[in-house]
Amino acid sequence: xxxxxxxxxxxxxxxxLLVGFLLPAVAMLFAPPGVTFAQVIERMGAMLTxxxxxxxxxxxxxxxxxxxxxxxxxxxxxxxxxxRSQSRWAGVLLALAIFPLLLSNVVRTFGWLVxxxxxxxxxxxxxxxxxxxxxxxxxxxxxxxxxxxxxxFLPLAVITCYSAVAQVDPGLDEAARGLGASRTRSFWTILxxxxxxxxxxxxxxxxAGSVTAYTTPYLLGGSSQxxxxxxxFSYASVTVDWAAASATAIVMTVLVFxxxxxxxxxxxxxxxx
Amino acid sequence: xxxxxxxxVGVSQRFGSFTAVDSIDLRIPRGRLTTLLGPSGCGKTTTLxxxxxxxxxxxxxxxxxxxxxxxxxxxxxxxxxVFQSYALFPHLTVADNVAYGLTMRKxxxxxxxxxxxxxxxxxxxxxxxxxRPKQLSGGQQQRVALARAIAIRPRLLLLDEPLSNLDARLRxxxxxxxxxxxxxxxxxxxxxxxxxxxxxxMSDEMVLMRAGKVVQTGAPRDVFPAPADRFVAEFLGYENFxxxxxxxxxxxxxxxxxxxxxDAPLDGAADGGxxxxxxxxxxxxxxxxxxxxLDATDPAGAPVRLVADHRADHRSDxxxxxxxxxxxxxxxxxxxxxxxxxxxxxxxxxxxxxx
Amino acid sequence: MTGQTxxxxxxxxxxxxHPVAGTLAVAGYVIxxxxxxxxxxxxxxxxxxxxxxxxxxSLKWFGEAVAYSPFTEAVVSSLxxxxxxxxxxxxxxxxxxxxxxxGRIPGKGLLEGLFLSPLVxxxxxxxxxxxxQLMIGLHLDNFTTLLLGHTALLLPYxxxxxxxxxxxADPALEEAARGLGASPLRAFVTVTLPMLRPGLISAxxxxxxxxxxxVPLSLLLQTRDFRTLPVTMLDYVQQSYDPxxxxxxxxxxxxxxxxxxxxxxxxxxxxxxxxxxx
Numbered sequence: 001x002x003x004x005x006x007x008x009x010x011x012x013x014x015x016x017l018l019v020g021f022l023l024p025a026v027a028m029l030f031a032p033p034g035v036t037f038a039q040v041i042e043r044m045g046a047m048l049t050x051x052x053x054x055x056x057x058x059x060x061x062x063x064x065x066x067x068x069x070x071x072x073x074x075x076x077x078x079x080x081x082x083x084r085s086q087s088r089w090a091g092v093l094l095a096l097a098i099f100p101l102l103l104s105n106v107v108r109t110f111g112w113l114v115x116x117x118x119x120x121x122x123x124x125x126x127x128x129x130x131x132x133x134x135x136x137x138x139x140x141x142x143x144x145x146x147x148x149x150x151x152x153f154l155p156l157a158v159i160t161c162y163s164a165v166a167q168v169d170p171g172l173d174e175a176a177r178g179l180g181a182s183r184t185r186s187f188w189t190i191l192x193x194x195x196x197x198x199x200x201x202x203x204x205x206x207x208a209g210s211v212t213a214y215t216t217p218y219l220l221g222g223s224s225q226x227x228x229x230x231x232x233f234s235y236a237s238v239t240v241d242w243a244a245a246s247a248t249a250i251v252m253t254v255l256v257f258x259x260x261x262x263x264x265x266x267x268x269x270x271x272x273x
Numbered sequence: 274x275x276x277x278x279x280x281x282v283g284v285s286q287r288f289g290s291f292t293a294v295d296s297i298d299l300r301i302p303r304g305r306l307t308t309l310l311g312p313s314g315c316g317k318t319t320t321l322x323x324x325x326x327x328x329x330x331x332x333x334x335x336x337x338x339x340x341x342x343x344x345x346x347x348x349x350x351x352x353x354x355v356f357q358s359y360a361l362f363p364h365l366t367v368a369d370n371v372a373y374g375l376t377m378r379k380x381x382x383x384x385x386x387x388x389x390x391x392x393x394x395x396x397x398x399x400x401x402x403x404x405r406p407k408q409l410s411g412g413q414q415q416r417v418a419l420a421r422a423i424a425i426r427p428r429l430l431l432l433d434e435p436l437s438n439l440d441a442r443l444r445x446x447x448x449x450x451x452x453x454x455x456x457x458x459x460x461x462x463x464x465x466x467x468x469x470x471x472x473x474x475m476s477d478e479m480v481l482m483r484a485g486k487v488v489q490t491g492a493p494r495d496v497f498p499a500p501a502d503r504f505v506a507e508f509l510g511y512e513n514f515x516x517x518x519x520x521x522x523x524x525x526x527x528x529x530x531x532x533x534x535x536d537a538p539l540d541g542a543a544d545g546g547x548x549x550x551x552x553x554x555x556x557x558x559x560x561x562x563x564x565x566x567l568d569a570t571d572p573a574g575a576p577v578r579l580v581a582d583h584r585a586d587h588r589s590d591x592x593x594x595x596x597x598x599x600x601x602x603x604x605x606x607x608x609x610x611x612x613x614x615x616x617x618x619x620x621x622x623x624x625x626x627x628x
Numbered sequence: 629m630t631g632q633t634x635x636x637x638x639x640x641x642x643x644x645x646h647p648v649a650g651t652l653a654v655a656g657y658v659i660x661x662x663x664x665x666x667x668x669x670x671x672x673x674x675x676x677x678x679x680x681x682x683x684x685x686s687l688k689w690f691g692e693a694v695a696y697s698p699f700t701e702a703v704v705s706s707l708x709x710x711x712x713x714x715x716x717x718x719x720x721x722x723x724x725x726x727x728x729x730x731g732r733i734p735g736k737g738l739l740e741g742l743f744l745s746p747l748v749x750x751x752x753x754x755x756x757x758x759x760x761q762l763m764i765g766l767h768l769d770n771f772t773t774l775l776l777g778h779t780a781l782l783l784p785y786x787x788x789x790x791x792x793x794x795x796x797a798d799p800a801l802e803e804a805a806r807g808l809g810a811s812p813l814r815a816f817v818t819v820t821l822p823m824l825r826p827g828l829i830s831a832x833x834x835x836x837x838x839x840x841x842x843v844p845l846s847l848l849l850q851t852r853d854f855r856t857l858p859v860t861m862l863d864y865v866q867q868s869y870d871p872x873x874x875x876x877x878x879x880x881x882x883x884x885x886x887x888x889x890x891x892x893x894x895x896x897x898x899x900x901x902x903x904x905x906x
Contacts, residue, residue: 003731003732003733005731006727006731006732006733007727007733009723009724009726009727009731010723010724010727010739012719012720012723013720013721013723013724013743013783013787014724014742016716016720016776016779016780016783017742017743017745017746017780017783019776020758020776020777020779020780021745021746021749021754021777021780021781022745023761024754024757024758024760024761024762025749025753025754025757027757027760027761027765028753028756028757028760028761032760033760033764033765073652074652074653074655074656074659075656077648077649077650077652077653077656078652078653078656078657080649081649081650081653091898093657094898095888095892095897095898096657096660096661097657097660098897098898098901099884099885099888099897100660100661100664101901102837102884102887102888102891103664103841103880103881103884104840104841104858104861104877104880104884105841105843105858106841106843106858106861106862106865106877107664107667107861107877107880107881108663108664110667110861110865110873110874110877111662111663111664111665111666111667112663113678113865114663114666114667114669114670114678114680114874115662115663115666115680117678117869119677119678119679119680120678120679120680121666121680124679124680124681147659150659151659151660151663154656154659154660155660158656159901183646184646187646187649208748208750212750212751212752212753212844213844214752214843214844214847215843215844215858215862218862218866219862219865219866229750229752229844232752232753232756233752233847233848236756236759236848237848242760245756246756249750249752249753249756249757252750252752252753253749253750253753256748256749256750257748260748325803325807326806326807327803327806327807346806347803347806347807348806348807348808348809348810348811348815349809350807351809352807353807354803354804354807356798356800356803356804357800358798358800360798360800360801360803360804362801362804362805362819362822363823364822364823364825373805373808373810373818374808374809377808377809377810377814378809421804421808422807425808425809
C-alpha cells in the first residue's frame with residue numbers, strides 16, 4: 001500500500017479523533033470558559049493544601065488501592081481455576097464472570113441498594129435473626145463503595161488474569177510437582193511469577209477504573225463519601241466552578257497516568273529480567 | 274534464441290540502508306524449471322516477489338515475455354504464485370479457491386467450473402472441491418495452492434519455498450509431483466528454495482544467490498561437480514577444503530575421501546590426486562557407512578580437520594581390497610582424494626547469466 | 629497413596645480442590661452475581677419499597693416502567709446514539725486498521741497509541757472537556773456532541789478488535805488475490821472483509837454495549853430533549869426509591885442476555901473480549 005493511500009485511510013478517523021477527543025481535552029486544560037490557565041493551576045494548588053479536598057483525593061486513592069487488592073486476590077484464583085479446569089462447567093463459569101461486563105453499571109450498582117439499603121437484604125437478615133436491634137448503616141459508607149467497585153471491576157480482573165494464566169504451559173506445573181513442589185508451592189513459585197505481567201495489567205485497569213468511576217460512588221457513597229469523580233461532577237454541574245472542575249480533572253488524569261506509567265515500567269522491567 | 278519467459282535487468286531492492294537484492298541480471302528460460310537457491314536472507318524470495326509484482330525494484334527493469342512489466346501491478350501480470358503459507362482463502366471452498374482467478378478474469382461459470390475441476394484433477398484432488406482449506410492436510414493444501422495458480426494458465430508459475438512446510442517424506446514425493454506437472458503443462462516455473470537437494474533434483478537451471486547477488490548459474494549436472502567458490506561448495510555439501518601445493522583451494526566431498534591403511538601403496542597419487550597422512554579423531558556409526566573425522570596436514574602444510582564417509586560393510590564393497598578394516602580413533606591412516614574428485618575453487622565468483 | 633494415582637486428575641482440576649483458592653473464588657462470584665439476582669427479585673414485588681424479601685408477587689412495576697415516558701424516550705435516544713456511534717466508529721476505524729496493519733508508513737506504534745488514547749483519559753474528564761468546549765464553547769447541540777464523544781470513545785475498540793482479526797490473517801492472502809487478478813478494492817471485498825468479519829461483529833457488539841451503557845462520558849452532556857437511558861435511570865434512583873428502577877433494570881438485563889446470546893452464536897462470547905480462546 002502506498003503512503004498516499006495509507007494517509008487517505010487514516011484521515012477521516014484522525015479528524016474525528018481530533019474533534020471528538022484530543023482538541024477538547026487539550027483545550028479544557030488551557031481554556032475553560034471564562035477562566036485562565038493560571039486560575040486552574042491556582043485552584044489546583046489550593047486543592048492540594050485544603051484538608052477537605054485532600055481528604056477526597058486520599059479517599060479516592062485509598063478506595064482504589066483496596067478495590068485493586070481485592071480484585072486481584074479474588075480474581076486470580078477464579079482465573080487460574082477456570083484456565084486449568086477441564087470441566088465443562090468452566091466454560092459456563094467463565095461466561096458468568098464475563099457477562100457482567102456487558103451489563104449496565106447502573107443496573108449492577110443498583111443491586112447493592114437492594115442488598116445494603118435500610119430495608120435491604122442484610123439489614124432484614126440481621127434484625128430478623130435478632131442479632132441487632134436496628135439495621136446498621138451500610139449504604140453511603142466506604143464499605144459500600146468498595147463492594148460496588150469490586151463487583152464492577154472483578155470481571156475485568158478475571159479475564160485479564162485468565163489470559164495470563166492460559167499462556168502458562170500446564171506442563172510447568174507438572175514439572176514442578178515432579179521435582180517435589182507441593183500444589184501450593186507450585187502455585188506460588190511457578191504460576192504466580194509467570195502470570196505476573198497479566199496481574200500487573202489487571203491491577204492497573206482496576207485501579208484506573210476505580211478512581212474514575214462515577215456511578216458507584218454516586219449511588220453508594222452519596223454526598224458524605226465524595227470521591228474525585230462525584231466532586232468533579234458537582235463542580236461542573238452544581239456549583240459551575242470551571243477552575244475547580246478542570247483542576248479536579250487534571251488531578252484525576254494525572255493519578256491515572258501516574259499509575260499506568262508505573263505499571264508500564266514494572267511490566268517492562270519484568271519483561272527484560 | 275527465443276525470448277526468455279522473464280528477464281531481470283540490473284534489478285536492485287533496497288530497504289533503507291539494507292540491500293536485499295544487488296543489481297542482478299537474470300534470464301528465466303521458457304518451459305523450464307529454474308530454482309533460486311541460497312541461504313535465508315540471500316534475496317531469493319525478494320527476487321521472486323519483484324518478479325510477481327509484490328515488491329517494486331528500487332532500480333532496474335523486469336521484462337515478462339519481452340515486455341516491460343516493472344511497474345505492472347500483480348493483478349495484471351498473469352503469473353501464478355504459490356505462497357510458502359499457501360495463502361488459501363479460508364472462507365472459500367477448495368473449488369472456489371481454485372476458481373478465484375478465473376472469476377476475476379470473468380470466465381463464464383460453466384467454463385470456470387470445468388477449468389477449476391481440471392486443475393484439481395491435475396493435482397489429484399478432483400474429489401475434494403467441496404471441502405474448506407482447513408479440512409485438508411498440509412500436503413493437500415499445497416496441491417490446492419498449486420491448482421489455484423495453474424488454473425489461470427499463468428505465463429509463469431512462481432513457487433516460494435513450496436515444500437518447506439511439509440514433512441520429509443511428503444516433500445520428496447512433491448518434488449516429483451511438481452516436476453510431473455511442469456512437464457505435463459509445459460509451464461515456465463521459478464522455484465525458490467534453501468534446500469540444495471530439492472534444487473538439484475528438480476531444476477533445469479539453478480541460480481545460486483548470496484547476499485543479494487547471483488553467485489553461480491547453470492544446470493545441476495554442471496554446477497554440482499564444479500562449485501564456483503567456497504560458499505557454493507559449502508552450500509552444496511562439500512565439507513573438506515584443502516589448499517593444494519600450488520596454492521589453489523580445492524573442495525572434496527566426504528564420500529570421495531578414501532581411507533586406506535597407512536602402509537597402503539600410493540597408486541592413487543599417480544593421477545595427480547592428493548594423498549595425506551592422517552590420524553583418526555572420531556568414528557560415528559551411521560548404518561550405511563561410518564563418518565570418520567580425521568586430523569591431517571594439507572599439501573600446503575597447514576593442519577586441517579577432514580571428514581570422510583567410510584563403507585561399514587566391506588563384503589558389499591566388492592573390489593577394493595585397499596579399504597582394509599574399519600578405522601578406529603587413534604589410528605594412523607592414509608587419505609586418498611582422486612584428481613577427478615577435487616573441485617578447484619576460483620577466488621572470484623562466476624556470475625554469467627542464464628542463456 | 630492415592631495421590632499417586634490421582635496425579636493426572638489433580639493436574640487438571642488442580643486448584644479447584646484448594647480450599648483457600650476455592651473460598652476466594654466463591655466469594656468473588658457472590659459479589660459479582662448475587663446483587664444482580666436481588667435486583668430481579670425485587671422487580672417482581674407487589675409492595676412499593678425496595679424491601680427484601682418482596683411483599684407479594686406482581687408485574688405492576690414492569691407496567692409502570694414501560695409506561696414511564698422518560699424511560700421509554702431515553703431507550704430510543706440511547707439506541708439511536710449507540711447504533712450511530714458504533715457504525716461511525718467502524719466506518720472510520722476499519723480504514724485506520726488497514727493503514728496500521730497493511731500500510732507502509734513510519735510510526736505505526738505511535739499511530740495505534742494515538743487511536744487507543746481515548747481509553748486512557750478518564751471518561752468523566754472527556755465528558756467535561758466536550759461539555760465545556762463543544763456544547764458551551766461552540767454551541768453544538770448535545771446529540772452531536774454525544775455522537776462525537778461516543779464515536780471517539782469507540783474508535784479504540786474498532787481499531788483494536790478488528791486489528792486483532794487482521795493480525796491473525798495471513799497478509800499473503802491479499803497478495804494471492806492480487807496475483808490471481810483482483811484489483812486492490814476487489815481483493816479487499818472478496819478476501820480482507822471476510823477475514824475481518826469476526827472482528828467487525830465483536831467490535832460492533834462491544835461498541836454498541838459500551839455506548840448504550842455509558843454514564844461518565846454522557847453524564848454532563850444531557851439536555852431535556854435528549855437524555856440517555858443509564859443517566860435517566862441514575863437520576864431516577866437518586867430521587868425516588870421505588871422498585872420501578874428494579875423492573876427497568878431487569879428489562880435491561882434481559883436485553884443484555886439477548887446480546888450475550890447473539891455474541892455466543894456469532895463469534896463466541898468469550899472471544900469478544902479478546903485473548904480468550906477456549
